[in-house]
Amino acid sequence: MAQSLKQEAICEICLQFFTDPVYLPCSHVFCRHCLDQWELEREDFLIECPSCRAVNERAISDPHVEAYSQWLKQHWGLLEMELYLTDEVRSMREDVRLDPSTAHSLLLLSCDLKSVQCGTISHNTEPDASRVPQLVSVLGSPSFSMGCHYWEVEIEGHEWALGVCRESVDRQCKGDVSCEQGFWIISKQAGEIHAHSLEPPEYPCAIPDLRRVGIFVDMEFEVVKFFNAENNDCLHVYDSVPSCEPLRPFFSLGLPREGAPAASLSFLQ
Structure with missing residues (x-):
């Protein structure tokens, strides 16, 4: 997410934040100076887009892109801290374990309560008010009512x-x-990562090979962040998360598919 945000404000010619940006009818945006230099290579005064090679007659100033680029350039250092997984966040790692009393009957928990696998045979089928019966899920412990907390799973x-x-x-x-x-929460469905909020709508991002996820909770600032722990990119941020009562880690696994390995989750140290 961080890289895509920055990419929107980068000129494809000079690879720097836009300066006096202009856009072409083909919708690509460049610095005016860069495009002027590019245009000098043609003798017919037409503008060949450096990106898609479409031939355009004119370039149009875009004050909105310029304002966005200047704002991003000014605040990029702070945004990097917000949009990337840092060593400071990792230093807040918690010893999270699974709570057997909340586990769905298809889930098999390890003896140390640090990993879980989804099976095909139900066990411990007695109803339990601690479970979320509609999901093959399990809660973690401890719960968090104050401070900053981080855990990482594979x-x-x-x-x-x-x-x-x-x-x-x-x-x-x-x-x-x-x-x-x-x-x-975030979820993986058909290779896409989804956030679960009714308003505003959240759009999925395609990360089919996502394996390691970091979850960061800041009770004071009422935010929950999700990171791709392999490249440190931020996947999603929930803000205005109520801190009036404790939050608990939540995990859910999809049912096994025929011929495919069972879904599993393990905490990383």
């Missing part, structure tokens, strides 16, 4: 969801879980 499977939920969340909730219901 996860395998075609479908999964993870994040945090309110301690008092309705475990019998119906329909898709979202932050409006007390779940601040």
